[in-house]
Structures are given as C-alpha cells and as structure tokens.
Amino acid sequence: MTRYYVYVLVNACGKTYVGQTADLDRRLAQHNDPSFRGTLYTKRHAGPWRLLHGEEFSLRRDAMVRERQLKTAKGREWVKGQLLGGC
Numbered sequence: 001m002t003r004y005y006v007y008v009l010v011n012a013c014g015k016t017y018v019g020q021t022a023d024l025d026r027r028l029a030q031h032n033d034p035s036f037r038g039t040l041y042t043k044r045h046a047g048p049w050r051l052l053h054g055e056e057f058s059l060r061r062d063a064m065v066r067e068r069q070l071k072t073a074k075g076r077e078w079v080k081g082q083l084l085g086g087c
Contacts, residue, residue, distance in 0.1 A: 004063035006070065008053040008079055015045045016052065016079055020067040024054060053083050 005024045009017040009031060021027040031042040031049045042049055057063040069075045 001058065004057045004060045006055045006057070006063050006066045007051060008070065008083060009042070009049040010052040010084070011042075011045055011047055011049050013046065014084065016076075016084070017042055017045075017049065018067055018070045018075070018079070020060075020063040022060070024051070053079075 002022055004020060004022050006018070006020045007024060007027070009019075009028070017031070019027065028049065028051055030036045031039050032047050034043070037043075055063075055066060057066065070079060
C-alpha cells in the first residue's frame with residue numbers, strides 16, 4: 001500500500017518549505033540536489049534542507065488537504081509556533 005507524506009523542511013536561515021510526496025527520502029534528496037530543476041523555492045533559498053516535520057497519510061487526497069492547510073496563514077503560524085519554537 002502506498003503511503004503519502006506531508007513534510008516541512010527548514011534550512012539554516014530558518015526558511016521553511018511545505019510539500020507532499022509518496023517518497024519522502026527521494027524528495028528530500030531532490031531538494032538538496034543543486035542539479036535538480038523541480039524545486040525552485042528551495043533553489044532560491046540556500047540549503048542544506050533538513051526534515052523538520054512529517055505526517056503520513058494513506059490517501060494522496062488527505063495529504064494534499066493537509067499540505068494546503070499548512071500553507072495557509074494559520075498553518076504557517078502552527079509551523080512557527082509548534083515546530084520552530086515561536087522564533
């Protein structure tokens with residue numbers, strides 16, 4: 001059974017990135033690979049990127065809903081307050 005993941009990445013400057021994928025290890029490697037062209041945001045902001053938070057879902061639909069939630073103002077507040085310690 002395929003699992004889907006919503007993830008939050010952070011770099012040394014404290015920039016965060018929220019995404020979803022079916023292969024978390026591969027996706028993290030892509031974000032940190034300077035030759036991979038599919039990650040414009042993480043290329044504009046210096047890495048290395050590390051996994052800060054991950055959530056697992058059995059349906060891609062549910063992962064996409066959660067990803068959208070984390071990208072809202074309230075979601076960004078949750079990431080900042082719960083995952084980054086309110087800094």
